[in-house]
Amino acid sequence: MKEIFNKIWELALPYQDKRDDAGHAKTSLKYALKLVDLEKGNEDVVIPAIILHDVGWSQLPEERRLIIFDPRASEEDKREVQLEHQTESVKLAVKILRKVNYSPELTDEILEIISQHDTRKGFISKNEGIVRDADKLWRTSKEGFTASEARAKKREAKRFKLIEEGLNKADYIYSKTARQIALADLKYWEKQKRHDEASNS
Ligand SMILES: [Fe+2]
Ligand SMILES: [Fe+2]
Structure with a gap:
């Protein structure tokens, strides 16, 4: 992995896996590295986007973070926290990408992907599709099953x-x-x- 990706990873680390989902960041990154290569995406977009996509969960209080898994929670409540974590992820991602002087153009594309990674209908680009697929592959991974x-x-x-x-x-x-x-x-x-x-x- 490029040195700049390692830097982003390090800066994002304190904000990862905040929903009783130990290993989510690492596992989705692993799939993104694989997919970006096989699907010929742009790693300068895909890798920072996957690393930063869920950091926003860290900004929500614990009870709100776990609403998604609560069978009694309403669909509106779930949607609300989905939107909230995406917005918070974008805010934190900007800070981290600025800290490593990331290209503003690439930053825009990364933030666009993060902003609706769980709620967007349809795919807007290959890079976006790769990020969202890597995120979803968590669910069928060994780590994902163990966490759930x-x-x-x-x-x-x-x-x-x-x-x-x-x-x-x-x-x-x-x-x-x-x-x-x-x-x-x-x-x-x-x-x-x-x-x-x-x-x-
Ligand atoms: Fe998410
Ligand atoms: Fe995720």
Whole structure:
């Protein structure tokens, strides 16, 4: 990789993988390097764009970052955070590209790609298509699967905890006997869940 790309990578590093998606930046970069070569795109556009496309997630509070994965979140809420992270990515990308004195012309093309990398309908150029494909290949990569399974487990654990807290609330359940039954049931399901996970893996 060119020295300038390494510099951009280093500057962007503190802002990467902020959605419980460890490895996203690295994996999408790996695919972009491959695709830009095979599809004959312009690496001076594609590589900085893929490195910087999701840095904006770092600027959103954690609960907002994870809305995308929340099955209870509405489509409007999801869209709103999508738009927000794109805007924030553009803002941070400009700063980083200026810091390394990147060509203003290339910077414009990079920012255009980042600005709608998750929400644009259709593709506007080969470089843009390559960046978005590299981003999507994350989902079927080993790292992408591992991250989404870890997120699902975390969500599940949180759900059990919330139910337990609810059962222990004063005036929620009348008798101690009923509470004990409910808590024992909950334990059983938790154990069952862990057992299923262990035998699936
Ligand atoms: Fe994104
Ligand atoms: Fe991404």
